[in-house]
Each structure stands twice: as structure tokens, then as C-alpha cells.
Amino acid sequence: MKSLHNRVNKELLKKQLQESNEERLTLSFYHYYHIANPNFFRNHLFVIFQKVGVLGRIYVAKEGINAQISIPAARKDEFKETLDQIIFLRNLRLNYAIEDDGKSFFKLTIKAKNKILADGLADDAFDVTKKGVHVDAAKFNELASSDKTVVLDMRNHYESEVGHFENAITPDVETFRESLPIIEEMLEDKKDHNLLMYCTGGIRCEKASAYYKSKGFENVFQLEGGIIEYARQVKNKNLENKFIGKNFVFDERMGERISEDVIAKCHQCGNDCDVHVNCANDACHILFIQCDECGKRYEGCCSIKCKDFINLQEDERNALKTTIKFNGTKFGKGRFQSDLKDEPLEI
Incomplete structure (x- = not known):
């Protein structure tokens, strides 16, 4: 079973992807379908997708499949042929990214889950295949x-x-x-x-x-x-x-520009900005919007507290990280307010 999971260090994989000149295409697809054995299907997918160089994040469940991936551009037809081997995925619409540098994913992760999209409802609450x-x-x-x-x-x-x-x-x-x-x-x-x-x-x-x-x-x-x-x-x-x-996307890019309008604001200074980042303090890691100027001022962090924390020695950080409450301790995603410097990222 070890061969059916990635075992290479995450940072090494990221470095390899950034340094690679291989052209890759980012795409997504999903399909609601009654899958009898998600674990078996998951293992089968890992084997056939690994052979054609697929990277990305895929969930399979009894209700279907949800995938956000990248593929080598030179193997696009081979990937499509691989997908068509699975009867219920033949002729499936593939959503290719609008803005794409091919650096969206750095490893292949496929997980069997209870649902491909968590809804908090019982399986028999409604039939997901009876759509609009x-x-x-x-x-x-x-x-x-x-x-x-x-x-x-x-x-x-x-x-x-x-x-x-x-x-x-x-x-x-x-x-x-x-x-x-x-x-x-x-x-x-x-x-x-x-x-x-x-x-x-x-x-x-x-x-x-x-x-x-x-x-x-x-x-x-x-x-x-x-x-x-x-x-x-x-x-x-x-x-x-x-x-x-901008269209927010769930990969390393975090967004694709659809129109030139910037409708959001930097969560720290309030200037027009629509660039999402994760706090550079891994003990916080909150997702928020930060402009370039604030990125420099706070060293990629969401607050002075986090900025000060990442400048401590490693042994000090390790000793303190479970005892300090950061923005990300309480909130998974940031919200705009006029001044966030040492306050929770909430309205």
C-alpha cells in the first residue's frame, strides 16, 4: 500500500515543481455518481493517474468524485484516454484554468471520504443526482x-x-x-x-x-x-x-482574474487589494488579503504578534506556539476591518 501514497518531502516537491520547465495544465472536474467501493476506486485512480503524471487533490466517496489537478501538457490526450477508461467519467467536461502557470499542485493526493462535498446532512436526505x-x-x-x-x-x-x-x-x-x-x-x-x-x-x-x-x-x-x-x-x-x-481558486495560485475590477480591500490597511495569502506564521496560518506594502511591513504576517513570533529563535517558537492565541487559532479565514494589527480578523 505504500506505493499508493506520496512519500517525498513536501518542501522538496515544491522546489522541484518551481524549478521545472515542464509545461503543465491546471484543470478540475467532478461527477456525482453512486460509487459502491470508494476505497477500491481510490487506489485504482492513484495507480492510473500516477502513470500519466497527474498532480493535485482528488476526493472520492459513495456520492462521486471531485478533482482539482494539473497534468503535463504533452500528455493531455493520454490523460483523457486514461479518464475514458472509467465508464462513468467518459466525455466528462474538464474545466481548464483561465490563468495558469502550471505551478498549481506539487503532489498527487487522493482521499476516500464520506462525501466529496460536506453538507452536514444524512445520505438519504435527498438524491444528489436529481439536479437542477x-x-x-x-x-x-x-x-x-x-x-x-x-x-x-x-x-x-x-x-x-x-x-x-x-x-x-x-x-x-x-x-x-x-x-x-x-x-x-x-x-x-x-x-x-x-x-x-x-x-x-x-x-x-x-x-x-x-x-x-x-x-x-x-x-x-x-x-x-x-x-x-x-x-x-x-x-x-x-x-x-x-x-x-477575481475568481478564488483552491490551489497555489489562489485566484484567477476575470475582470480588471478590484472589489476587495487589504485586511490590514484598507487599500484596494484582492490578493489572498496565508499568514507566514505557521502557528497561525490564517487566510487573509494583504497588499504588497503590508506584506513588507508585517513580513507576510497577519499581525504584529505573528511578525514578532516568527522572529524568535526556533526553540522559543516551539516552546510558545501552543500557549499563544493567534488570529488563526480562532478563525480559519480572515474578514476585512479597518485595523487588524493585533485584533481578530473578524467584523
């Missing part, structure tokens, strides 16, 4: 212009903070499972409206569409391929772009 209607970019724009449509962002606050569709509802949540009951209550009197949902690549909308259909919403639509595919279609078909700002 998929729409392309043109139809999305048409529906979004109607007074009978509610445009709904199914992502988390730190994602919508840097970019979202015009007039979209952007729930202040940190996880998908939080959003389902909050949105249901919020839209209780709009079950006859068009419910038009979007997310990064489509996986959250797909599950949410099935959930809201089971709750009595009559007209449920989802943006096929998510923001990633929308941006591609807008460019290729010369459509109006209704997305403002």
Missing part, C-alpha cells in the same frame, strides 16, 4: 437580467469577497454546509422565482440544486462549469461579462 437545469453563459446572462430571478453565490465569504456576479446574494458563511439552511430560510418566500446558482466549477451548485429542488423550489438553474467555464465562454463568444473581480 444546467445553463451556459448566454442563458445565465439572460436569466440574471430577469426580475423573477435570484442570483445566488454558493461559495464562501472569502471567495465572494474578491469577486462575484452583479447583484448576487453572497452569504456570509465559511463552509458549504452552513449555507444550505441559511439560504433556504432567506428565500422561503421566493420559491416561485428562478433560483440561479453559481460557484467555482459547478460542484457546489450541483448538490445545492438537488437540495433546493427537494425543498420545493420550482425553477432551479445552475451555471454549467461554474465561473471558470463562464469566463471562457464570455471571451470566446464575445458575451457581456457580468462577473466582477
Whole structure:
């Protein structure tokens, strides 16, 4: 079983990727499907994907598969042939990154989980395969212009903070499972409206569409391929772009620019900025938005406390790190406020 896991040091893998001249393509895909034996399927995937140079993060569960990966550009056709060996993944839509330097992932990680997208609900609460209607970019724009449509962002606050569709509802949540009951209550009197949902690549909308259909919403639509595919279609078909700002992505890049608008602010100084970073203090590691100037001032940290901590000797840090409360001790993701220097990153 050892051969079915990466055993190389993480920092070495990162260094190798950064120094490599190999052209790589970043992409994502998902598919809700009833998988009888996720562990067996996981091991099979690891073997066949490792052979074609796949790097990235893949989750498999009884409800399906969710993958964010990169592949060698020269082996694109070989990868597609490998994917087509799996009957339920044949002719699957692959979402290729908009902005891509190929440095998105540095190792292959495949995990068998209870669900590919945690929703906090029992397995039999609703059927994830009974989804809403998929729409392309043109139809999305048409529906979004109607007074009978509610445009709904199914992502988390730190994602919508840097970019979202015009007039979209952007729930202040940190996880998908939080959003389902909050949105249901919020839209209780709009079950006859068009419910038009979007997310990064489509996986959250797909599950949410099935959930809201089971709750009595009559007209449920989802943006096929998510923001990633929308941006591609807008460019290729010369459509109006209704997305403002940057699309947050869950890899080393942390974002793809969809429009030139910068709608977020540095969490430390309040200047316009939409660049996410993790606090340089590994004992904190909170995700927050930081401009270049504050990055230099705080040495990549979210606070003076963290900056002072990383400048201690290693033995001092090791002795103190479990006794000090940092921003990341309480909060997984940062929120904007006027002055964060030594305060929690929350409103």
C-alpha cells in the first residue's frame, strides 16, 4: 500500500515543481455518481493517474468524485484516454484554468471520504443526482437580467469577497454546509422565482440544486462549469461579462482574474487589494488579503504578534506556539476591518 501514497518531502516537491520547465495544465472536474467501493476506486485512480503524471487533490466517496489537478501538457490526450477508461467519467467536461502557470499542485493526493462535498446532512436526505437545469453563459446572462430571478453565490465569504456576479446574494458563511439552511430560510418566500446558482466549477451548485429542488423550489438553474467555464465562454463568444473581480481558486495560485475590477480591500490597511495569502506564521496560518506594502511591513504576517513570533529563535517558537492565541487559532479565514494589527480578523 505504500506505493499508493506520496512519500517525498513536501518542501522538496515544491522546489522541484518551481524549478521545472515542464509545461503543465491546471484543470478540475467532478461527477456525482453512486460509487459502491470508494476505497477500491481510490487506489485504482492513484495507480492510473500516477502513470500519466497527474498532480493535485482528488476526493472520492459513495456520492462521486471531485478533482482539482494539473497534468503535463504533452500528455493531455493520454490523460483523457486514461479518464475514458472509467465508464462513468467518459466525455466528462474538464474545466481548464483561465490563468495558469502550471505551478498549481506539487503532489498527487487522493482521499476516500464520506462525501466529496460536506453538507452536514444524512445520505438519504435527498438524491444528489436529481439536479437542477444546467445553463451556459448566454442563458445565465439572460436569466440574471430577469426580475423573477435570484442570483445566488454558493461559495464562501472569502471567495465572494474578491469577486462575484452583479447583484448576487453572497452569504456570509465559511463552509458549504452552513449555507444550505441559511439560504433556504432567506428565500422561503421566493420559491416561485428562478433560483440561479453559481460557484467555482459547478460542484457546489450541483448538490445545492438537488437540495433546493427537494425543498420545493420550482425553477432551479445552475451555471454549467461554474465561473471558470463562464469566463471562457464570455471571451470566446464575445458575451457581456457580468462577473466582477477575481475568481478564488483552491490551489497555489489562489485566484484567477476575470475582470480588471478590484472589489476587495487589504485586511490590514484598507487599500484596494484582492490578493489572498496565508499568514507566514505557521502557528497561525490564517487566510487573509494583504497588499504588497503590508506584506513588507508585517513580513507576510497577519499581525504584529505573528511578525514578532516568527522572529524568535526556533526553540522559543516551539516552546510558545501552543500557549499563544493567534488570529488563526480562532478563525480559519480572515474578514476585512479597518485595523487588524493585533485584533481578530473578524467584523
